Amino acid sequence: MAGTDMTEQQGRPAFAELLVARRGELRPEDVGLPAGGRRRTPGLRREEVAVLAGVSADYLARLEQGRDTNPSMAVVDALATALRFNETERARFSWLALTTGSESRCPSTAFDPSLDQVPAALRAVVDALAPAPAFVLGPRAAVLAWNSAWAELAAPLGLLDGPEEVNLALWTFRHPLARTAVTDWAQFADLQADQLAHTRLRRPEDERVAAVIETLCAEPEFARRWQPHRLAEDTPSLLGFEHPTLGALTFTVQTLAAERDQEVVIWLPRTAAARTPDLRLVPTRSADNDRVISREHG
The missing domain is CATH 1.10.260.40 (lambda repressor-like DNA-binding domains)
Known part of the structure; x- marks a missing residue:
């Protein structure tokens, strides 16, 4: 397909x-x-x-x-x-x-290794968001950097199991914990498929985006959802988990667009969201305790 x-x-x-x-x-x-x-x-x-x-x-x-x-x-x-x-x-x-159709208006969408490099300023933003779990998301659903608060949530879910890459879409469709841990897995799965379809339209020459899609098309649940020309709907604002160690959790999802097809995603606990109508990037822990954890990609 x-x-x-x-x-x-x-x-x-x-x-x-x-x-x-x-x-x-x-x-x-x-x-x-x-x-x-x-x-x-x-x-x-x-x-x-x-x-x-x-x-x-x-x-x-x-x-x-x-x-x-x-x-x-x-x-x-x-x-x-x-x-x-x-x-x-x-x-x-x-x-x-x-x-479309004009190289002077549209730069090449072929894979650029720098897309996997998180700028220091963006790392500082993720660091400042602690204790709210936050991470940097790349164009192929790869999680490129995260803070320790997100790691505490992600590790028991198996999100950090991969030795080379953390990828939300691959985890959603291939990890056994995903379907039991995400409260509305079907909605979350639809979102991952739609966002990859949108990325493919924006980056048709990016072989690493194509490789992720090719891998996922072998998964029946992804293949059933895959609509290559679908324009992704607005991202749902709530994300719930039945966490294996922390129990029932609900987050308000906020996204901050960045350069280089990267974005900062924040999982803000619902209680914190109710108290904080305006997101403030103020660190509440030491930099040593909340350093951003990142992985290099070959």
Whole structure:
């Protein structure tokens, strides 16, 4: 599954792939059109989307085939409306339109080893968040650095078992403790699959993202959830655990975007979240006790 999909991705821009995939997902009744008779292929006809968006069918064909990679934002907005994208999907659809087909506007998305290196400033942020568990998440769901508070939670869950890499997506679908420890495992699993799909659209040439997806596609639960053209929904704000040593836990998840396709993820205990409406990056322990633990990647 993944191998074929990756080959198709190399032959057509992600924006074009998404246009074709979304058109195939929608039914006539989804956009206010009569269902009509049998169709040779599922989804909307190209002519129907063109009419809904106010563009010619020939122009839409050029966009879908990757022959035109510079649509105006007015056209992108009209297509997003015609394809019934919600606000989150519309924003990401627009991002793909802006960054596809032009190397001058879109830098190479091939794997860059520096993406696994956590800048000192970002480590300081994670350190300052203690005692709240926090970690740095990379583009392929790899946890690149974390503080001791997160390690105390993660170690009994088996998240730190891997000798070379800590990866949330791999843990979710392959570690036996994940399904019993995460309170709403199905929602968490959907999130991991959706975020990898979004990363793949943004980084189509990154072989390490492709390798993680290829590995996970061997897992039936991931394969069932895998929709390569899906635009990830907003991240759920609550995360619950039946922790093997600490019992029932509920966290409010907050994310701070950083450079280099990295982000800081904070698991803020619900009691602390209720008392702290504004997140403050103030250390409450010594730097020695709360140093960020990181691993180098080859």
